[in-house]
Amino acid sequence: MSKRTVELELATPGVDAQGRATRVPLTAAAEPGLAEEHMLVNIGPQHPATHGVLRLVVELDGETVVRCIPHLGYLHSGFEKLGEYRHYNQIIPLTDRTDYLSPMSNNVGFALAAETLMGIEITPRCTVLRVIACEMSRIISHMVWLGTTSIDLGAFTPFLWAFQERERIYDLQEMWTGARLTTSLTRVGGLMADIPDGFVEKLRHFTQTFPKTLAEIDGVLTRNAVWAGRTQGVGTLTAAEATNHSLSGPMLRASGVAYDVRKDKPYLGYETYDFDVVVGEHGDVFDRYLVRLEECHQSNRILQQALDRLPDGPINVDDPRVILPPKTRAMSDMEAMIFHFKQVMEGVKAPVGEAYVGIENPKGELGNYLVSDGTAKPVRWRIRPPSFINLSALPRMAEGHLLSDLIAINASVDIVMGEVDR
């Protein structure tokens, strides 16, 4: 390394309390070419503001981002490869671990794809319970996003409020599935378990009190000068750019494209619920915040309607080839035992064919693409990862912004590295 010498001219603007002259550098006779020199800054993979193990190599001109090169793969687990060696029901625990901030929604997405592949029609009660699961996931995912993003931009209090609400949903999740994070809620053709006693009352109480927290967060952030200054006009994408970059979910809608899978390609009977698609106007970080905040209100509305209409009845389809018989019957009844044995040893067989089901996950459109060759294990299981595709627009969004804005933009994408790297 060669040493750099910089000539400094000093000025004396005054004297300090002890009467000594204070001297400050006035101008530097800069080394030729110093102004054009770009700097290389490495952020991550172990950095709290990258929301996981994302690594960004950033080229800076002063403080302005010239180029941003993301490096991924630090959390690559090969889920898609693993899926090719597992029965359909054995894949469901893998889906928990992709987008681990909304596990129940991923479970539902995979189960719907497998059921489409096999041509299974699920029961009315199961449909409504899955809607409840999806919307609960949306709320916790958006709460984590809100909390972590506000911390990235220097607001600590909303983080505590948001995580408190998330904790209440996690308690409900634990009540229902026994797990807080790795729920594995669905099975092909139904659910792992019906909701326990007291669940409906607890969830209804949540839906009644949750809007109050949202109003508090709204009050402390939306008209906050610091928050608006850090987010408005930052990371802007027009509708055409957002479409061209294949963005989905809140990222796409914040840019003014009103596409919501729940409205435009309804699944689970979403067309029968009364809710609004939230659309932004400017496509900047602030609009993404507004869209996600309002989506929480809409999810709350859907939850209330789902609780009102929750029908009685079985949660699983009546098909012994798909659903395990009750344990007591499997131990006492010959036929039930045979079905139990065949399902555990051979798995549920799917016909030759393929199915793609996209659902509106909190992060965007989660697609599950299954190709079957008639055996009990898929030939190919592809996840369309919404945050992976949303993140691919990051270099484009960050260009020309300050380094500190890069943190805001990266936060606004709402990435989960478990899903980006899979």
Place this chain on the structure above:
Amino acid sequence: MFVARDRLLEAMTWLKETPGEEFDYLVDVTAVEFRDRERPLEVVYFLRSLTRRADIRIKVELSTSDELAVDSVYHLWRGADWLEREVFDMFGITFRGHPDLRRILMWETYAEGYPLRKSFPLRGRFSRAEQVRQALNVNPEANYSLEELSIAEAAGDLPDDMRDRLRRGERGVIPEPPQ
């Protein structure tokens, strides 16, 4: 819908730009390899028209005995950037005309092949001992590409032999253990 490999770009341009088709949104790009070794690989494109709310699935067959390469649709949909890189990374299918076709999920010096190919064993090609040896011997050179180093004008500060290796594209060559 199947499209011949040579006419893919033509068909895709038509689908995107013809009034009445307007498939302006690329949902996903992926590839499928079947357990039957005789069957060709398929590259699958999911397209959507946001204006017409319509979906279409386009497939291109690639024979395994042939060169695994198709034209890139990067210039039609920018969203294809990382999706095509992922297919290249996982299946070894080359996308002609992609401006930056590098591995994305695996690291650039990954030498075991293409993980989602059926010929790739579930636990990887190398033995566990070899994988551990490589992980422990990771060369810090591999952390930055020569291009990235040149941003900081740090390439000039490297030892000569290291710079030569980087220039030849030998990033992160694992040194043989001392005897």
